[in-house]
Amino acid sequence: MNSEIYYEITRFLTREARLLDDRKFEEWLALFADDIVYRMPVRVTRESKDRTGKDNAMTYFEESKISLTTRVKRLRTSSAWAEDPPLHTRHFVSNIDVEDCEHPDEYKVVSYFLTKRSRGVDHEAEQIFGERHDVLRRVNGEWKIHSRTIYPDQSVLTVMNLSMFL
Amino acid sequence: MAGRHNVRNGIDKELLAEIKQKLEQGLFPQWMVTDPDIYDLEVDKIFGRTWQYLGHESELKEAGDYVTRWLMDDPVLLVKNKKGEINVFLNSCSHRGTHLCTADVGNRKTFTCPFHGWSFNTDGELIGVVAGDKVFGERLNKQDWNLHKIPRVDTYRGMIFGNLDPNAMPLEDYLGDLKWYIDLFLARSDGGMEVIGAPQRWVVNTNWKMSTENFGGDPYHVATTHKSTVELGISPKDPFYASYGHQVKLNHGHCVNVSTTGPGFSVPSYQGLPEEMWPMFERNLSKEQLEVYKQTVVIVGTCFPNLSFHCPVHGNEGHLHNYLTLRIWRPIGPDKIEIWAWFLIDKAAPEEYKMQSYKGYVASFGPSGTLEADDTEIWTRVAKASKGKMARNREMKYNNVLNYMMGMDKIEPDESWPGPGIAYPTCFVDYALRGMHEYWLELLTKEYEDEQ
Ligand code: FES
Numbered sequence: 001m002n003s004e005i006y007y008e009i010t011r012f013l014t015r016e017a018r019l020l021d022d023r024k025f026e027e028w029l030a031l032f033a034d035d036i037v038y039r040m041p042v043r044v045t046r047e048s049k050d051r052t053g054k055d056n057a058m059t060y061f062e063e064s065k066i067s068l069t070t071r072v073k074r075l076r077t078s079s080a081w082a083e084d085p086p087l088h089t090r091h092f093v094s095n096i097d098v099e100d101c102e103h104p105d106e107y108k109v110v111s112y113f114l115t116k117r118s119r120g121v122d123h124e125a126e127q128i129f130g131e132r133h134d135v136l137r138r139v140n141g142e143w144k145i146h147s148r149t150i151y152p153d154q155s156v157l158t159v160m161n162l163s164m165f166l
Numbered sequence: 167m168a169g170r171h172n173v174r175n176g177i178d179k180e181l182l183a184e185i186k187q188k189l190e191q192g193l194f195p196q197w198m199v200t201d202p203d204i205y206d207l208e209v210d211k212i213f214g215r216t217w218q219y220l221g222h223e224s225e226l227k228e229a230g231d232y233v234t235r236w237l238m239d240d241p242v243l244l245v246k247n248k249k250g251e252i253n254v255f256l257n258s259c260s261h262r263g264t265h266l267c268t269a270d271v272g273n274r275k276t277f278t279c280p281f282h283g284w285s286f287n288t289d290g291e292l293i294g295v296v297a298g299d300k301v302f303g304e305r306l307n308k309q310d311w312n313l314h315k316i317p318r319v320d321t322y323r324g325m326i327f328g329n330l331d332p333n334a335m336p337l338e339d340y341l342g343d344l345k346w347y348i349d350l351f352l353a354r355s356d357g358g359m360e361v362i363g364a365p366q367r368w369v370v371n372t373n374w375k376m377s378t379e380n381f382g383g384d385p386y387h388v389a390t391t392h393k394s395t396v397e398l399g400i401s402p403k404d405p406f407y408a409s410y411g412h413q414v415k416l417n418h419g420h421c422v423n424v425s426t427t428g429p430g431f432s433v434p435s436y437q438g439l440p441e442e443m444w445p446m447f448e449r450n451l452s453k454e455q456l457e458v459y460k461q462t463v464v465i466v467g468t469c470f471p472n473l474s475f476h477c478p479v480h481g482n483e484g485h486l487h488n489y490l491t492l493r494i495w496r497p498i499g500p501d502k503i504e505i506w507a508w509f510l511i512d513k514a515a516p517e518e519y520k521m522q523s524y525k526g527y528v529a530s531f532g533p534s535g536t537l538e539a540d541d542t543e544i545w546t547r548v549a550k551a552s553k554g555k556m557a558r559n560r561e562m563k564y565n566n567v568l569n570y571m572m573g574m575d576k577i578e579p580d581e582s583w584p585g586p587g588i589a590y591p592t593c594f595v596d597y598a599l600r601g602m603h604e605y606w607l608e609l610l611t612k613e614y615e616d617e618q
């Protein structure tokens with residue numbers, strides 16, 4: 001992996017965050033491969049001998065391209081109250097780490113996320129944070145996300161819903 | 167006020183009597199939604215005395231398996247002992263009270279306290295005291311310092327409940343007629359239900375009564391709150407689709423809504439569960455239960471005060487699947503709850519079906535659920551709008567009462583209903599919620615005399 005690839009991937013993730021915060025959800029969807037597996041396991045607090053608590057059979061998201069598309073369409077209805085009035089969100093992405101895969105055009109990308117949301121006139125912002133494990137692939141010069149697993153750091157989420165994407 | 171008996175925090179017998187009057191008219195004074203004094207009473211008189219859901223037997227498989235839970239603000243430890251029994255303790259060390267076990271889940275033979283090193287076995291017995299003889303000598307009788315058991319623990323069809331009141335009525339009696347309805351999903355198949363994975367947990371700024379009522383008896387909200395799913399073609403267009411079926415008012419404030427299909431929307435028998443499972447239902451349910459269950463699309467309700475259940479048929483990617491979600495609305499304060507949501511499916515269901523159900527659940531419920539996300543938004547708005555001077559006026563001089571009058575004096579009970587309780591032939595009524603409020607007030611008022 002050379003620095004040019006690292007730069008491209010960094011730009012790709014920055015742009016992705018921007019699309020979400022600009023509520024360009026259809027363009028965001030287009031960043032995913034058709035066979036995307038998009039998951040967000042429940043975080044469990046375990047004893048240190050049991051390691052991280054990242055290995056769970058229950059999730060907050062268990063999505064395919066079809067179900068993600070449904071979620072995006074829902075946000076475009078006239079009655080998705082959780083996002084109407086729209087939330088103001090800020091998707092921060094950092095600590096991007098890129099590793100080669102067996103496939104020459106595929107990369108494993110780990111990034112940290114912090115998403116803040118401001119709802120209506122609430123004084124306090126809600127937030128959620130953790131890390132994402134992505135597999136990115138470049139096909140004909142275009143990057144696509146092939147899989148994404150989102151690990152929140154909070155065992156109890158302090159956002160009242162996950163009407164947004166991570 | 168002179169001549170009035172003060173119960174606590176300015177809430178006295180006379181005020182509670184006024185509230186009773188309002189409730190009888192189908193009105194709920196808005197000041198009680200997030201009132202801190204009412205909350206303070208609820209903590210003692212409702213949550214300190216009723217049966218509280220703690221977990222499901224299928225979460226503890228092997229000896230030494232444990233999960234930690236909360237019974238309101240009391241930390242609770244559920245652990246399976248060597249004999250396979252589940253013990254339920256206050257998760258607080260008997261020496262100086264530290265929160266003993268802080269992981270969500272694990273397996274242990276002994277629990278050693280991080281403070282001074284006392285250790286306990288899976289029966290909660292104190293088995294080790296660091297430097298015991300030397301520092302405590304004869305005075306320490308170990309048996310006196312075992313972990314404290316939750317005073318009452320009992321199970322029903324795999325559901326584990328605890329009660330802080332040693333004199334509480336037995337769980338069996340408390341659940342009463344509700345059992346007939348929850349058996350439709352808890353007892354339908356051989357081996358019952360099992361929890362898959364860990365519960366989802368999240369925090370919502372609302373009062374516990376909002377979520378409890380929402381699952382207990384508010385199919386009326388479905389067409390509007392969840393209109394986005396109608397627009398997507400997932401839910402039927404008919405604004406009455408959530409009304410078809412029966413709302414049942416049960417004893418002890420419990421509520422159930424058993425819905426059937428309306429015109430233009432059909433779901434196969436037995437909630438569309440695989441046909442190979444049907445013989446089990448026929449074996450495990452009574453004739454009357456089968457009659458009802460065969461037509462059922464959704465069962466949703468609340469076991470008073472804060473355990474709700476929802477056993478729907480919901481879709482993901484165009485497929486309809488059945489599942490069960492159990493949840494507790496754990497009050498954190500007058501305007502905050504922590505939701506715990508478990509996903510369950512029949513142990514005896516085909517593996518492929520379990521997987522599809524799970525996907526259907528995550529798509530529609532839980533914090534990301536296309537249905538539930540909007541519920542939490544609305545419950546928050548109720549709490550937010552109920553905190554001001556007008557809404558909080560105790561004399562109700564701004565007519566600050568909420569409307570629970572739907573179906574009053576208009577809809578009569580269906581005498582031909584085969585199940586127990588008082589069943590109304592539509593889910594667009596407020597009978598069950600009024601029943602819940604009656605019991606709620608009864609508990610708040612009860613033993614008033616004892617406290618004089
Ligand atoms: S508090 Fe547990 S050993 Fe002292």
Ligand SMILES: [Fe+2]
Nearest residue numbers: 388391537541
């Ligand atoms: Fe709802």
